[in-house]
Amino acid sequence: MNFFKLSFLMLRRDWRAGELNVLVLALVIAVSSMTTVGFFADRVEMALSHESNQLLGADLLVISNHPLDEQYAEQAKRLRLSTSTVTKFPSMISNGDANQLAEVKAVTDGYPLRGKLYLAGTRASPEYRVANGIPEPGTIWVDEKLMHRFELRRGDLLDVGAIQLKVTELVMREPDHSVGFMNMGPRVLINAEDLSAAGLIQQGSRIRYDLLIAGETKQVDLFRDWAETQLTTAERIEGVRDARPEIKAALERAEKFLSLAALASVVLAAAAIALAVRRFSLRHLDGCAIMRSLGASQTGLFQMYLLYFTTLGIIASMLGCLLGFGAQEVLAIWLSDLTETALPWPSWIPAIHGLLVGMVLLLGFALPPISNLRSVPALRVLRRDIGLPNTHSLAGYLLGLAALSSLFIWKAEDLKLGIYIVTGFITAIVVFGVLGWLLVKMLSRLRHQAGGAWRYGLANIGRRTMSSIVQTVSLGLGLMALLVLTLIQDDLIEDWQTRLPDDAPNHFLVSIQPDQLQPLEDFFSQYEMASPTVYPMVRGRLTEINGKQVNPDDYADDSHAERHIRRDFNLSWTNQISSDNQITQGSWWDEGVPEEPALSFEEGLAATLGVKLGDRLTFDVAGSPVTAKITSLRQVDWDSFRVNFFVVGSPGFLEQYPVSYVTSLHVPPAEITMMHELVRAFPNILVVDVAVVINQVQQMIAQVSRAIEFVFLFTLLAGFVVLYAAIASTQDERIYEAAIFRTLGARREQLTRAWAAEFVILGGLAGLFASAGATAMGYAIGRYVLHLGYTFNPWIWLIGILAGVIGVFLVGMMGTRSTLTTPPLLTLRKLG
């Protein structure tokens, strides 16, 4: 027999007859919601990192204190990256008799590679305009500070080194790493060609050479990997993520939220697929028995069904990918008012992921039942009630569960989140299953006490123990995913938003001296502002780990670690752990000051440096060695924008060293002059304005919450498919029941009541399970994965149970309506 042809014939027939509707719908929804999120996240991430890179003016900087080797620029060209250079140095600028020290930036064509340079308008059009290129040789662009200092106008001449340059533009805003440092001196922009003529570059002058790199993310990463092997000690690489841990943290959290939402629909689809495949194999029993009795081999049958499902999977997954691609475009258009830059075109990787998800889901859940099908005894052709293979054994679902789990861990891109969700769902399945079994047994006992419709409802549930359990568990899981997504995720996002309130700190004050604390407090009270909490800090260089000398060159293959080792650490001390920190290992020194000096390390940095709990680290603090033991590791929510330290010590052993203080505070935009005053009054204090960064994070939250609403549509749709699949999975039995009931003279209403009773019980159980599961899951995800507080929501129980009862009841009654209109004789003939 030609199984190849048979398999296609069967597929075509089943597809046309609508036998595969639930399967295909579930797959298409799972794949399209996954790809929608995939495509969209891809685009948002690219857009966000482009936006963030505007702060740098590039995707990546190679920074050096001597002219950079040509090889960097050459390699960048080879990788098809755009480059530009910036040479920065301080220089005296004169206007007639007046002199002013300013920061000179000599730039080449293409600057800035990312972001825009805004220039002041002219009298005719006073709006800011975007610079079209860089200063011509012989000209100079100045900033507001210098303009005010010299009272400059366009056309005035300035002496820079040995040459005279004509002022042509006023720079209002420039993308630069050091933007945000409010107490910078005046800055000017010149063309790099004027550098040598001006004779400005002399040996020993403080010059910084930047090579700006920009291009496709993948190429930039390639460049970075390569460059890191080439860097000398005087050179370093910087990307925006290195500079802004807040953005990195927010971006990662956003991605988690989104993949969580997409995964919810995958769980739902998995439940629908499991149900649909069960029905499929029941319906194909007879066909298989006949083919077996005609001499088909087991392997032959298995291969035929494997081919059947592979073809089906590919077709449905491709449909899903197409739909996902369309949907993310809609989403992008819908969200376009939230982004300043247009979203870049997504990569194709999400589509490939989508196809994989579809195949893994389908084969994971379909293989066990179809491999059961091949062992249908041929004898079944003689007696229909024998040889029903175990189509719903737990073992049959194990492969599917394993497939789903690996999908989760893979797609969550975070082992911890993946494992939490997978264990959550598996625990839920087991607990629901066991509870379901107990309840079904208990309820079917009860039926002897119940009368009329309830008796038959309960009898149905009791007889189909296994399929009732499968139905309640999958409905419960489905509803649970929906509940987690709506109620809990809403709570969590709200919580996230409230952590970045409108008055979140947007300025940092760094290197406040001890004798400035009081004057600073006076300064704030003068503005009727509460003085912000200050945090003490000493600087120290890591010299020894467990008595072994630390050599930066040992970290040469990890530039991130090397950079930390080369730089001074900011060491703070406190008795009280801040609310946005969470101990992940060891314990905090709550109870008084520990005898041995103790350190708490941020876990990411600990991993980078390869230090662990119990290690003793020695720092060189102002020339003296200070040793302390790591007694805890912390996770820090950098996106809270509060002052946080990688390394915090116990009180008592750092105080004697030269200390300075750090604080953060919120300055309303209207009061910004206050900060100018502050800079004037305390010239040594470094003021950093992070409003731009906060703005970006807030924008991201807004985008994510709206994107989730969109993705939720898929989840809802998947929820309906589960519901439909659950009802359809017992449809055949119901049609038969209806025929007998009516032959025996049951009125429609009597039959409907019995079913209604069954649906209400099933829905109620599912709702109960879902509420319990969602509550537990929301708590766990909030607490352990997203580090957000979760408040118990009693409404979940009411909503869960009501949604279960009403949903199952309505869809159940609609789904069974057709069985009431088929003449009983037709049914009995078909099945008899």
Place this chain on the structure above:
Amino acid sequence: MTNKMVNESILWTNALTKQVNTGEQQLTILQNIDMQVDAGEAVAVIGASGSGKSTLLGLLAGLDVPTSGKVHLDGVDIFTLDEDERAALRSRVLGFVFQSFQLLPALSALENVMLPLELSGVSNAEIAAEKLLDRVGLSHRLHHYPKQLSGGEQQRVAIARAFATEPKMLLADEPTGNLDSATGIQIIELMFELNREHGTTLVLVTHDEALSQRCARQIRLADGKLVQ
């Protein structure tokens, strides 16, 4: 057919015709069937496989609707009723025994027998059902499910169920078709015994000539038509 005869008949049909559309063509399964069954009579409907016996039985019970023609059951023109009214009539007048038993797998033997009683609102359904199962020799199988019973036992449950509501008329469609001959004989004996005890009218559909001879009268079907 005289009026007198019609009046004494518990069941009569008039030009009963059933056609089905099988896609390309129209198939006539039954054509102009006129028959009548008097109260208390035992009638066999006999014919080859595919001659339309089951279709006829289904129409007599109102389990399907004819293309044209009438069925009068217990004085009611059943196709002027709606589905629910026909169901109510069935529960009052008819009992069924099928070739493949048609028990509900969800219910125990006892519950299967109780089902028609409960559907017609009888109060002491359980006692009546137990009595009947005892009568068919299954008092030790009350709480077994169909799956746990042999074919003969399942058919006994079906017979008990058929007689539970004390129907005026029993319709049986090849009740021994799925049983071995020894068991088949026992089932037929049981059915005729109960039929006598209850004074029920019997319409027995079979392709078995010998079995049909146990009935007082035979109606022959060939290719959907009555053969005189």
